Amino acid sequence: MMEVDPNGNIVREHRDPLAHHDQHHLDNGELLYTTVEGLEPAKGACVLGGIPETEAPDGKVYADCIKHVSPSGELLWSWKAIDHLDPKKFKLQPHYPREHWPLINSVYPLADGNILASLRSVSAVVIISRQTGEIIWHLDSTVVAQQHCASELEDGSILVFDNGTFRHHESATYSRVIQVSRENKSIVWEYRDPHPMTFFTPFMGGAQRLRGGNTLITEAAFGRIFEVTEKGEMVFEYVNPDFADYSGLDAKEIEGYFGYPANALFRAYKYAPEQIPWLHPN
Structure with missing residues (x-):
């Protein structure tokens, strides 16, 4: 993830090998983006739905995270789906592999400071409380x-x-x-x-x-x-x-x-x- 000037020179750069889909470069140089983490077997088993036996090649379910980092890469705030989403309410739809849950494909900083996210594989748009990490608004399937x-x-x-x-x-x-x-x-x-x-x-x-x-x-x-x-x-x-x-x-x-x-x-x-x-x- 990088910011470049009109001449193509890199102004700043942040690397995360598990980052995917979306990122927001804030006006102050900070970065809000989506990434994933591999779940331990017990936590992976808590993720419901999806096509049976379609975990990632390493046998894991990878769950989404959202990170907010400073211009220097310091972690300022983070959120983990496995800690805040109810697997019963946010089940993978039956047509999707279990390797990635819930597949956040967009993340957006709201004017009130909270976080808007689109969760593709469970067909949901949610607002995440920046203060508590809990879901405070849910547009469902x-x-x-x-x-x-x-x-x-x-x-x-x-x-x-x-x-x-x-x-x-x-x-x-x-x-x-x-x-x-x-x-x-x-x-x-x-x-x-x-x-x-x-x-x-x-x-x-x-x-x-x-x-x-x-x-x-x-x-x-x-x-x-x-x-x-x-x-x-x-x-x-x-x-x-x-x-x-x-x-x-x-x-x-x-x-x-x-x-x-x-x-x-x-x-x-x-x-x-x-x-x-x-x-x-x-």
Whole structure:
């Protein structure tokens, strides 16, 4: 994980071989990110659900942690899923391997100091108390399904890319973006395609609320980025034209993930010109 200047020079760097999925570089140089720890057999057995006998190759269940470190790498705060999640309430869905629980794919610092996290393999978005580590808000699998990219909006509501894999009580798969009230968990805004099944990514995905109210959406598996208005009208669309695979990168563990050339994008962001003046100095 690193911060670089406009010339590509590394300003600061933090290494964690078990870090995965998401990180936030705070304005003061501190870093909030997701990582994992291997559980001892007794604790691993407490993790419920998933496909039987699909632990990691070393026989362990790896459980998520969140770490907050200083610019020099000093640990300032940490949170462990195994210490604060009820395994009965946060069971792995039956279609997922037991090697990774609950698979935090986004972590976000809230304005009130607490932590927002998306837990993919249990289909949950939660708010973690920074003070106690306990779960103080829980959006469950009756609303979201294998979701990604949970973030806080200016009014305190939560924006989520809801992938839609294994959605409750629906056989047709489709993705959507939802804005959820923290007060009562109602959906106050939603985007889905007029032909819902034509907008779908089974993994990854992103949503960014822009200045002026539009939303930038990443349909990750198909390399598609598009922007919609509050009324759902599309005003911008881009499809990544570059296809590649993971061969030749000395990463055998992921070479077979895409057994074909793909144009997938994990997440995209849009920046106003004044946010990146160094890109077009003239």
